[in-house]
Amino acid sequence: MKKYNDTTYAILGILTTECKTGYAIKQLIDNSLNHFWKISYGQIYPTLKLIVQEGLAEVRTSSTPGKPDKNEYYLTTKGLEELKKWLEQPVEQLPIERNEILLKLFFGRNQAKEKTVLLLQNYQQELENRLQTYEAIEKGILSHNHTVEDSFYWLLTLDYGKRTTKAAIDWCECTLEKFLTKGD
Amino acid sequence: MKKYNDTTYAILGILTTECKTGYAIKQLIDNSLNHFWKISYGQIYPTLKLIVQEGLAEVRTSSTPGKPDKNEYYLTTKGLEELKKWLEQPVEQLPIERNEILLKLFFGRNQAKEKTVLLLQNYQQELENRLQTYEAIEKGILSHNHTVEDSFYWLLTLDYGKRTTKAAIDWCECTLEKFLTKGD
DNA sequence: ATCTCCATGTAAAAGGTTACATGATTTC
């Protein structure tokens, strides 16, 4: 069986939801998968074309009077199977996420201590902003009445983001302290 | 002033250490930056060429009798300045790391609960392996007598890895529990 | 009138991986 890239599987997954157009896919990703996945129109439309070519989905043109037409994509049986097959497969290897702050820190010898401290403080602030965003989204999910099933999975991914962000904030605090007590 | 990509700055940073050849750069990254940065020869050699073109480093051919020649790269004043300028700049925006397990989990509705559980258990195992690797590296650094200054920054980046990995493991445990108590 | 949102796309450039090619030296 053919293997596709993760972008393709992400789109196949989204096509199992209410989102059926390229535009709607982009919106769903920006709204709900934003903290662990992103994608541009430059990928979406060509990938949709590929998905149709491969017989994983079908296009239907939907016309609403007084509105421009739009292309709606519907998964085929083959498409759903392909998605399920991918879902089952274990994550092959943990990704090595490139981390700019760690890269800069690693070369910290070449910089005055005070500047590294500023860098870390700024980073911590960014992390705290992110955490607040996550908490705001969480509240939004809990107050809005989505189906329980839908919000269940969404909240799980948010929880991951909250936990790892908190861990990173703790690290920042701890690291800053090391710098401030370091007497050189 | 020109802006370069992070790969270029990473190499400039490494050139401030003892590593002077393309091969040595690759090794340093694989050994010490492995958990937050990676790079292939396909990037290293062309980037070194660019760095020389831009006057950020100079090549010197080092000949040792009985050994093949090698190209050693030395930062110029301009190169060091360029590096320092980059080090000072705050991390513009937190990266959105693509996370395959979260993507799969997000589409978990389309899969039997037991299969999702397997996925998570496997992921947790991978995380635990990673954590052990980090702890082994930490021990290695502490026992080996590097200079204090060098190991200081190295240990900081390792600490980040340990903390965020632990947070991810906790999340796995917590999520698995939610699945196992979920009665559907 | 203008702005925002809905909606679809393409082309060029940038960034990165993989596979290949080569050859010396060192270790087992």
Add this chain to the structure above:
DNA sequence: GAAATCATGTAACCTTTTACATGGAGAT
């Protein structure tokens, strides 16, 4: 003699971003 390590590099390919282009509908 074989395998691992040192050492340098390129070409093809894949993925992703960015910038551009277009145009209707609805709101202010």
